[in-house]
Amino acid sequence: MAAPVPLPTVDAPCFLCGEAAADPVWATPDRAFSAPGLYSVMRCRGCGFLYQRPRVADDHLADCYPDHYPRHQEPSPRLPFKGSPARVRAVRWALATALGYEALRDRRASALTRLRARLLLRRLSWDCPPWRGQGRYLDVGCGSGGALGVARALGWRTAGVEVDAAAADKARRFADELHVGEVQTAPFAPARFDLVTAFHVLEHVPDPVGMTRRMLEWLAPGGLLIVEVPNAGGLGARLFGCAWSGLELPRHLSHFTPQSLGDVVRRAGGRIAWCRHRAQPRWYFWSLRHWLRDRGRNGLARLAERRPVHGVLKFGLEIALPLVARAGRGEVIRAGVVRAAAEGEASGYGDPPSGARRRAAAGGEASEDGEPPERSEAASRSRRRGERRWRTPRAERGGEPGDGGDGLAAIHKPLDNWMRATLPYGRNRFPRPDAKRLEAAP
Ligand SMILES: [Zn+2]
Secondary structure (H helix, E strand, C coil): CCCCCCCCCEECCCCCCCCCEEEEEEECCCCCCCCCCEEEEEEEEECCEECCCCHHHHHHHHHHCCCHHHHHHCCCCCCCCCCHHHHHHHHHHHHHHCCCCCCCCCCCCCHHHHHHHHHHHHHHHCCCCCCCCCCCCECCCCCHHHHHHHHHHHEEEEEEEHHHHHHHHHHHHHCCCCEEEHHHHHCCCCEEEEEEECCHHHCCCCHHHHHHHHHCCCCCEEEEEEEEEEEECCCCHHHHHHCCCCCCCCCCCCCCCHHHHHHHHHHEEEEEEEEEEEEEEHHHHHHHHHHHHHEEEEEEEHHHHHHHHHHHHHHHHHHHHHHHHHCCCCCCCEEEEEEEEEEECCCCCCCCCHHHHHHHHCCCCEEECCCCCCCCCHHHHHHHCCCCCCCCCCHHHHCCCCCCCCCCCHHHHHHHHHHHHHHHHHHHHCCCCCCCCCCCCC
């Protein structure tokens, strides 16, 4: 059998600023699907952006995705209205009071229902988009339609864009309209949608700014764009370096931090209205497995997957990870983006409820926005209804965590110092000679 041939690549400069000079940071093979070749990430000397270079040639990007790529498989939408009637009542109350689904409001909801709603809210606010305008929804890079299925169950009119034809076929049943092809060729008129989402899409495309600009054009006045990407500025990337599970080479062409995502959004004519972090144990387990195997510790890697050891590690992570997410060092960042010209439109319904979610301690995940100032309009509106107040995240959350005097410094400063002083990142031994030390936080 002939040796596999690496995918053709092109040596392109920084996707953001066009600067040619860059320093190598990480290099790995394809750990998930074994596409042949060794791929590397560079850090732009101009703007600090982390990007794949050389990157897989545009014509061969599709070759990075095997037929069994998970996002293209049969979807299992996280449908909100499932379970007992009591749970469904709580879900409806949570959606109505915290995510703007006024049509679901039931004033007879009992105190128990309202309490349960609060416990469900953290999970719901990740799974269900906030209601906007007339309920016209577009999911870009919809895969086989998981997010579209949720949106349709919530009453949205749905549309999708997907480049993979087989995945698009599966998504069709959840979409009123579906464009199979690139975002730039999608025929939707400007200002057509109240909500546009792109979950784990931006890091896969060669022109994240162009794609973001296009998505912003599709927003109606008052519309919201939600973008979710892995966080290269999080604890996982710091700890595990080129073993970080979010690296996902060669499929991930860009590696965003909250700052560089903010930079992309700004260049595309938008503004980050809020930013949330999420950290789940399984992402760290994937990274740990890569990290141990890179060091030839296959036995230890297997041990970490054994039930008792895994259980103890997971328990520790579940205690620690809410702090990590609170400090803005999560594995995944989700940003709410508005058009820059639409300053002020992001207030009111639809912004994630930070305070209420913080009090809800359920679930093995963590998500946080920090301590944003309340917007008086939203606050007084909820006070009038006699509901528990919740806070809208501050616009500056796209920046370096805690850098705006947001009250989180007390958490993130010691965490940062500890990360720098004690973790492998500090005395870094990357297994590959061509992968240089990550000098500073990306
Ligand atoms: Zn650059």
